[in-house]
Amino acid sequence: MSVVSLPAARSFSFWLMTYRRTWRGTVITSVVSPVMYLAAMGVGLGSLVKSGQGTGGFSYLQFVAPGLLAATAMQTSAGESTYPVLASFKWVRNYHAMAATPLTPADILVGHLLWIAARVAMASGIYLAVVAMFGALRTPLALLALPVCVLVGLAFATPIVAYAATREGDLGFTALMRFGIVPMFLFSGTFFSVSQLPVGIRPIAYLTPLWHGVGLARDLTTGQLESGGAWLVVGHVAYLLAWAVVGTFFALRYFRARLAV
Amino acid sequence: MSAQLPEPLIHARGLVKRFGDFVAVDGVDLDVAAGEAFGFLGPNGAGKSSTMRMIGCVSPPSGGTLRILGLDPRKDGPRIRGQLGVVPQLDTLDLELTVRENLLIYGRYFGLPRALIRERADELLEFVQLSDRAGDKVEPLSGGMKRRLTIARSLINDPRVLLLDEPTTGLDPQARHVVWDRLFRLKHRGVTLVLTTHYMDEAEQLCDRLVVMDKGRIAAEGSPRELIERYSSRDVVELRFALGENEAAAEKVADLGDRIEVLPDRVLLYADDGDACLDRVQTRGVTPLSSLVRRSTLEDVFLRLTGRTLVD
Numbered sequence: 001m002s003v004v005s006l007p008a009a010r011s012f013s014f015w016l017m018t019y020r021r022t023w024r025g026t027v028i029t030s031v032v033s034p035v036m037y038l039a040a041m042g043v044g045l046g047s048l049v050k051s052g053q054g055t056g057g058f059s060y061l062q063f064v065a066p067g068l069l070a071a072t073a074m075q076t077s078a079g080e081s082t083y084p085v086l087a088s089f090k091w092v093r094n095y096h097a098m099a100a101t102p103l104t105p106a107d108i109l110v111g112h113l114l115w116i117a118a119r120v121a122m123a124s125g126i127y128l129a130v131v132a133m134f135g136a137l138r139t140p141l142a143l144l145a146l147p148v149c150v151l152v153g154l155a156f157a158t159p160i161v162a163y164a165a166t167r168e169g170d171l172g173f174t175a176l177m178r179f180g181i182v183p184m185f186l187f188s189g190t191f192f193s194v195s196q197l198p199v200g201i202r203p204i205a206y207l208t209p210l211w212h213g214v215g216l217a218r219d220l221t222t223g224q225l226e227s228g229g230a231w232l233v234v235g236h237v238a239y240l241l242a243w244a245v246v247g248t249f250f251a252l253r254y255f256r257a258r259l260a261v
Numbered sequence: 262m263s264a265q266l267p268e269p270l271i272h273a274r275g276l277v278k279r280f281g282d283f284v285a286v287d288g289v290d291l292d293v294a295a296g297e298a299f300g301f302l303g304p305n306g307a308g309k310s311s312t313m314r315m316i317g318c319v320s321p322p323s324g325g326t327l328r329i330l331g332l333d334p335r336k337d338g339p340r341i342r343g344q345l346g347v348v349p350q351l352d353t354l355d356l357e358l359t360v361r362e363n364l365l366i367y368g369r370y371f372g373l374p375r376a377l378i379r380e381r382a383d384e385l386l387e388f389v390q391l392s393d394r395a396g397d398k399v400e401p402l403s404g405g406m407k408r409r410l411t412i413a414r415s416l417i418n419d420p421r422v423l424l425l426d427e428p429t430t431g432l433d434p435q436a437r438h439v440v441w442d443r444l445f446r447l448k449h450r451g452v453t454l455v456l457t458t459h460y461m462d463e464a465e466q467l468c469d470r471l472v473v474m475d476k477g478r479i480a481a482e483g484s485p486r487e488l489i490e491r492y493s494s495r496d497v498v499e500l501r502f503a504l505g506e507n508e509a510a511a512e513k514v515a516d517l518g519d520r521i522e523v524l525p526d527r528v529l530l531y532a533d534d535g536d537a538c539l540d541r542v543q544t545r546g547v548t549p550l551s552s553l554v555r556r557s558t559l560e561d562v563f564l565r566l567t568g569r570t571l572v573d
Contacts, residue, residue, distance in 0.1 A: 021357055094353065
């Protein structure tokens with residue numbers, strides 16, 4: 001059987017082929033990590049937290065699970081968008097191998113972004129299943145949290161891939177994790193509502209893509225809209241899309257600058 | 262209408278590549294015909310690799326005309342690259358994948374049907390003598406095996422032109438000869454080869470025609486034999502003297518050859534009859550620590566053209 005394949009699908013298949021060697025480890029991580037977090041935070045710490053206004057009236061497990069879900073999408077995406085990109089330019093040089101074939105820098109970029117989206121979907125899908133086993137999903141609408149996770153993943157992946165494409169070494173990645181990803185993980189509404197933050201700091205949380213992702217995920221797993229209502233949902237989606245579009249624009253620019261010199 | 266000449270596979274006029282203020286390629290003209298083995302000979306930094314990358318359609322020219330397979334690289338990059346095979350200077354193999362997987366995935370980049378890729382992969386592994394390593398990871402392979410794998414990979418799309426950038430740099434002599442042997446076979450099959458090298462023996466062995474490049478320009482063009490005839494004598498007498506005595510000794514024997522070159526470690530005397538020349542050196546009472554009569558090589562051509570040695 002021979003099918004004419006889209007060029008981006010061809011560069012995607014590189015990632016699929018290399019993943020065959022490492023999938024076991026990532027699947028185990030994807031299962032064990034949510035079990036631990038949900039047990040410790042949702043069940044353990046949650047036993048000390050009264051459900052009330054701060055948790056939107058839900059149990060703490062129900063409150064924190066969608067936060068962790070969106071945060072996992074972010075973290076998976078950030079991991080897949082840093083070292084693998086730098087390695088593809090500098091160490092494995094697979095981008096350069098691809099650039100010598102009919103694939104264009106755009107094909108190479110899109111293929112990799114599709115792969116990152118697939119990895120985020122895998123990790124988030126497993127997470128969602130584990131959340132379901134903990135009984136923390138209140139509605140079948142929760143299934144829609146999966147595409148939301150992919151959107152969160154792309155909102156992070158595209159600017160981070162763009163950044164990684166400008167790097168010669170991995171020094172910046174540690175700073176990105178320490179001063180970007182970890183603070184977002186802690187303060188973007190994952191573990192507690194942003195309304196608990198000092199008024200002056202809240203706008204910063206609102207600017208993070210993760211806050212928008214957590215908001216959407218929480219709406220979908222609890223089946224109840226936040227106080228902002230439907231327009232806030234639209235705003236969340238638009239904001240995340242904007243990051244993905246602007247990120248793709250810069251990523252493409254830097255890929256072209258580095259692969260066609 | 263005039264009679265149709267076969268269009269050259271590669272055609273360049275006034276080709277220029279600039280990186281900021283630095284001019285890497287400074288007005289290169291060349292034509293490569295189908296079936297030719299064409300070489301760029303020159304030291305590091307001569308502009309060989311930059312020219313190759315433009316021909317490979319991964320580097321847009323800064324000026325001049327370039328046509329590959331009758332197409333314009335600025336517009337038809339993917340179409341041209343689909344018909345080229347590329348052996349880059351630095352290996353771009355995936356060390357985590359197996360030997361065979363490296364071929365399979367590369368074939369996918371060209372959008373070839375899987376069955377065809379599998380068939381060709383097996384043939385090519387046979388050709389580069391790596392069939393027995395097909396299922397092994399690439400990581401532990403020797404440098405020579407990796408090069409051969411890269412060559413096999415570059416042939417997966419049955420290319421019309423094979424571009425080789427420094428194909429044997431970094432290999433030990435035995436591994437180089439194996440690579441040369443495979444390239445020689447490809448040449449006999451009619452594959453058009455374009456290669457860069459700073460090894461004169463590689464250029465002499467493989468190239469029907471070559472250009473000597475220096476500082477971004479073509480200094481001379483011709484077959485290895487033509488270049489040697491045009492720019493050097495038949496023989497060369499190499500004389501080594503004690504430290505610091507080269508200049509003084511050279512003055513005494515300068516008139517005995519057609520030309521003389523004083524290098525830091527030896528004096529080269531160019532003459533058509535090297536043995537007779539060396540006799541005359543000795544009758545003059547000049548006694549070098551050691552002496553050697555040899556045929557002229559492309560190294561001598563390069564020295565004549567640029568005043569520098571190829572590998573320093």
